[in-house]
Amino acid sequence: xxxxxxxxxxxxxxxxxxxxxxxxxxxxxxxxxxxxxxxxxxxxxxxxxxxxxxxxxxxxxxxxxxxxxxxxxxxxxxxxxxxxxxxxxxxxxxxxxxxxxxxxxxxxxxxxxxxxxxxxxxxxxxxxxxxxxxxxxxxxxxxxxxxxxxxxxxxxxxxxxxxxxxxxxxxxxxxxxxxxxxxxxxxxxxxxxxxxxxxxxxxxxxxxxxxxxxxxxxxxxxxxxxxxxxxxxxxxxxxxxxxxxxxxxxxxxxxxxxxxxxxxxxxxxxxxxxxxxxxxxxxxxxxxxxxxxxxxxxxxxxxxxxxxxxxxxxxxxxxxxxxxxxxxxxxxxxxxxxxxxxxxxxxxxxxxxxxxxxxxxxxxxxxxxxxxxxxxxxxxxxxxxxxxxxxxxxxx
Ligand SMILES: O=P(O)(O)O[C@H]1O[C@H](CO)[C@@H](O)[C@H]1O
Ligand SMILES: [Mn+2]
Ligand SMILES: [Mn+2]
Numbered sequence: 001x002x003x004x005x006x007x008x009x010x011x012x013x014x015x016x017x018x019x020x021x022x023x024x025x026x027x028x029x030x031x032x033x034x035x036x037x038x039x040x041x042x043x044x045x046x047x048x049x050x051x052x053x054x055x056x057x058x059x060x061x062x063x064x065x066x067x068x069x070x071x072x073x074x075x076x077x078x079x080x081x082x083x084x085x086x087x088x089x090x091x092x093x094x095x096x097x098x099x100x101x102x103x104x105x106x107x108x109x110x111x112x113x114x115x116x117x118x119x120x121x122x123x124x125x126x127x128x129x130x131x132x133x134x135x136x137x138x139x140x141x142x143x144x145x146x147x148x149x150x151x152x153x154x155x156x157x158x159x160x161x162x163x164x165x166x167x168x169x170x171x172x173x174x175x176x177x178x179x180x181x182x183x184x185x186x187x188x189x190x191x192x193x194x195x196x197x198x199x200x201x202x203x204x205x206x207x208x209x210x211x212x213x214x215x216x217x218x219x220x221x222x223x224x225x226x227x228x229x230x231x232x233x234x235x236x237x238x239x240x241x242x243x244x245x246x247x248x249x250x251x252x253x254x255x256x257x258x259x260x261x262x263x264x265x266x267x268x269x270x271x272x273x274x275x276x277x278x279x280x281x282x283x284x285x286x287x288x289x290x291x292x293x294x295x296x297x298x299x300x301x302x303x304x305x306x307x308x309x310x311x312x313x314x315x316x317x318x319x320x321x322x323x324x325x326x327x328x329x330x331x332x333x334x335x336x337x338x339x340x341x342x343x344x345x346x347x348x349x350x351x352x353x354x355x356x357x358x359x360x361x362x363x364x365x366x367x368x369x370x371x372x373x374x375x376x377x378x379x380x381x382x383x384x385x386x387x388x389x390x391x392x393x394x395x396x
Pocket of ligand 3: 015295296300339348
């Protein structure tokens, strides 16, 4: 039994999903396009990474084979394959819940691509509850661009910036010290209550620091206010076990079924916390980690070179993780959706994701393309000897 470790490389898709066309995402391929850009010398960074994508550890495990790019390569060292998503959204909660055995069968609420995007009644309710003098933004936007555009006005007016994306989300950006972090969290909590009837998946607090448009940067104090998953997830089924949530996992599951939270600023700190959690985890426990930078720093920013460098940095640390694995442990590398940094726009892309399961006593084998991310949760439940998840078929 030992432990299970799920590593979600947020947004690391490996090719367009069979239903990508319905999302306008035909031809998307986060991994493939990064690989090709690197090969063509289009992802070189002066004084930084250069040339071919160097991810020998992920390759050794079977990433390329899982993506159908493994011809001539050695037989993978992991249980390798891919999975498609059956949830209707290509967002973070849908992806993570489905990984944890709970696909999302219903349609989320979305805000329209109009200006204003938010219903005036909703904004009035939030203003009434919080005493804000008003809001800025009120449209679809990229989070980094909108603080550059409206951050100074937000500072001078004291009004936070409200925006959304093609996800089911209401994001609120405000200056961490001038507006105040706790006040921002309070506004988000009020907003959470008022978007419930609209079936919105998440409200996200987006604090930033800096003095001017040129220096504004977002901080690690982002907080996600999610609705709880509609059924019992793998985390709820781990009764009597410890569930170690690394990064934003606890927020994504609305803090349900979590025993301990490990926070870190950036992928490398999150990797450190994952190793810390593994050192604490007992037999039968689950460590569930999300590596958010792939998505928020590089995928949405359409930064191919940055994404490539982040993959290389993650890859370099995999031997450390393998070194602290105990006999019987199983680790699974996967993703929650795509966010192809070469694709039009700045939104997620509907993609299949890698499924690479490895451990000291796990025999490598191909598992093909799974029909749902839920097969991951189902497999972990079997591995940990938990009650089975209602969805998914174990590959272990
Ligand atoms: O542009 P930023 O603020 O990073 O927003 C992105 O982050 C949100 C949550 O993952 C997504 O909905 C996407 O729009
Ligand atoms: Mn995500
Ligand atoms: Mn995202």
